[in-house]
Amino acid sequence: MKRRITLHFPREAVHEPITYRMAVEFDVAAKILRAQIAPNQSGTMVVELSGDIDDLAAAEQWLMAQGLGINLTPGQITINPDVCVDCGICSSLCPSGALASQAPTWQLHFDAQRCLVCEQCIPSCPLGAIALELRGP
């Protein structure tokens, strides 16, 4: 499974090679989505963790033991109307019905309130019109 989190680094933990250790010790892959880290300063990093659910839990426990703060990162799906052609491919995969289009206009309608942020729509869009917009930290 995947989990997206924001890591808050205290100054003393910035030197720790955390993505390497998560891979080697917990078999968890960390994809860095955004980072603001500098030597001898506190920093933040948004990462997407992929791995077995128990390994993810163990990795998060270890991160907290290193003194890092952890927040689940909220995000929302955004659609670029200049790129979207209202083809409807994304709506076929949307499990919540947040993405939908219908006759006669076939204009893609996105209901953010219904969106589960499952992100299945992002790679489905052949035009790359859909993105995940991260909020914070």
Next chain:
Amino acid sequence: MALQPRSEADLRDRQGRGQLRVSTALAFRQQVAAAGLEAAYAATDVVVASNAEFTDQASLVLNLGPSDPPIRIRRFQLDGVGGWGGHGSTDLVLPIGGGLVEPLRRGGAQVLTALLAGQELDLSARGDATALHPRRELDSRLDLDRIGSGRLLLHRGIVENGLVAVSSAEGLTPSPYGPLLGPYGTALYSCSGAASIGLAMPGLALLGPGSPVLVAGALGWVSGPGSGHQPQPRRLASGHARSPGAVAALTVELHGLRSEWLRACFFEGHGSALLVAIAAPVPLINLAVARQCAALDQALEAPVLDFSIPRRIRPSFGAVSYSQLLAGQIQVDGQPVACAPAHSPRLAASIAEELVSQLQEGRFPLRLPLVPLPNRPALVPLEV
């Protein structure tokens, strides 16, 4: 009198006088529903049908001038995308598809849209080094102004009917129409139904080599039968194809293309492709043509095929009507399956409106085909 057949000369005469009566396929069907077929035929000269579908079965041909010393290009890279020479000594042939294994996921489609956007692209080429063309290598930069002429070749530019893709496999199955969730979780359909060119004009009967069509805003031409042309598919009693059927290949000049109706895209697990909006006039030369043009979505159908089976003949789940497809749900093996268009009805409607204007204002030629598309099937299985 108004129900008499019309000749090409009649229609061109009307167009010349600024009196050509043109409707979109949708408006024509509404007129038929409101006033009846004969009244709608009497009031309409030409119906415009349109498609905006994805295709990777296309090539871009760029004709460059000679370098000094001359080179006979064998292979080249344009903006990091590889292609071949082999036509004229400095002609470039770039496949629109591809890019599947490249990290930047780019094919000829992305190069084409970059050129249309006015970008200057890196060109590196290798040549054969002959006595007349001694140069072995060439590095330069290209933009639209430095390309003398170019053509987009759409090998399956207009297809008579589309199909419905489903997957019987677990998880996501990549397809040329987009990812399919299986088993039987989602369906994608490639053709818009009654408003499409092939279902407004069964057999593409009013298109032949030299027929003008509007391709992404530019004047394009039918060059002949396209890849997989099958003029004799199973047909409904009305003459409409029950499967993809006849195919017209198109050619269009590069510099007239407008990015508004031409988009580069990339399908996960399949590669680069283009979304191209195309509109074609359907001259109502007699009542029979008008009747076929007025067919309703509930009377038209497309085959449902299993795209998780990578075989030449994919398992079929019969056919579904376009009214079901447009309503968003079909039945596959007795189970309801949500479906969505894998084309752009909005861009198709937009280019149809453009062609209506061009025909009414006499800016688009109106021609009946000199010869029809050939009756010989081009879909010949490759035996190995």
